[in-house]
Amino acid sequence: MIDDMKCVYDEMLSDMIKPDIYTFNTMINAYCKLGNVIEAEFYLSKILQAGLNPDTHTFTSFVLGHCRRKDVDSAFKVFKEMPKKGCGRNVVSYNNLIHGLCERGRIDEAMELFLGIGDDGCCPNVRSYMILIDALCGLDRREEALCLFDEMKEKGCEPNVHTYTVLIDGLCKDFKLDEARGLLNVMLEKKLVPNVVTYNALIDGYCKQGLVDFALDVFDVMESNNCIPNVRTYNELISGFCTIKKVHKAMTLLDKMLERKMSPSDVTFNLLIHGQCKEGEIGSAFRLLKLMEENDLAPDEWTYCTLVDGLCKRGRVEEASTIFSSMKEKGIKVNVAMYTALIDGYCKAEKADVALTLFKKMIEEGCSPNACTYNVLIKGLCK
Secondary structure: OHHHHHHHHHHHHHOOOOOOHHHHHHHHHHHHHOOOHHHHHHHHHHHHHOOOOOOHHHHHHHHHHHHHOOOHHHHHHHHHHOHHHOOOOOHHHHHHHHHHHHHOOOHHHHHHHHHOHHHHOOOOOHHHHHHHHHHHHHOOOHHHHHHHHHHHHHOOOOOOHHHHHHHHHHHHHOOOHHHHHHHHHHHHHOOOOOOHHHHHHHHHHHHHOOOHHHHHHHHHHHHHOOOOOOHHHHHHHHHHHHHOOOHHHHHHHHHHHHHOOOOOOHHHHHHHHHHHHHOOOHHHHHHHHHHHHHOOOOOOHHHHHHHHHHHHHOOOHHHHHHHHHHHHHOOOOOOHHHHHHHHHHHHHOOOHHHHHHHHHHHHHOOOOOOHHHHHHHHHHHOO
């Protein structure tokens, strides 16, 4: 796209058409969106050569460009210079810099800048609030985010879908599920259309608390509003059912995914394999492993870790050891959880000598034991 734009600009020059400030600003903005300030400065020099004056749009683009390069200090410098050059700052100038500061974790400076937005005769818009609410929620400062949310409504600035989604997600992480559901209801009353991310945030919140029936209710609302669930939606519900030990219901969701021609992810299979192993259904776990491979998904260290642990808990330690040994051939890293599960398995099988050998091998291979590893080994050696 940028190359096409450059070609049009060159054709304009070859046709002896004189670029104006709008042309130059368009070029500058395009390059600044890519963080290519050097190229943008070339067109700034062209503005000056043409005897034109850079304006608010010109400098606002440079604020954006520096922020895209993660050089917020340079963006701040341009922002401060604007009034000295006779260019008023607008809400976009503020938003660009506030966003840049938030992305660099400088939220308090962003808040200070936001509070001074009226000094330039500007009013914050939905994006101004959205940037800060998003950043505050990301830093677990959700109470401050909610205060800004209330402020924007008081000032007649209507929150958009993204704003509601960020707050719903934040409330769910704070286990305030009733408040989160209340916000979803407000969205629907205001005829705002929640997207799949909105619904997923609430479904995940309920599932993490074991309230899968409430999550299913949200799922039904989602489908009734013609919002198509994605793989993540199903993964959250599967995780919820596995958490409350209803793996058979989690399996029906896998069937539904396949009926709808959806492609389950490695996360989908790992959740189900873990659920089956926790229920002691090792055969079902291995059938899922086969189905996973048939779907061209490669089992990872967590897949095998779950199977090793599940086999060891069922006293099938030699089978677990075979899987453990095959992992290196497959180029899969063996982790501390896997070593610990196998050491525990050998200890319970009264093969403490094998467990001790495995412990020494673990250290030799640079895998540091944790407290759990030491505990199972000490317990095994004390028998």
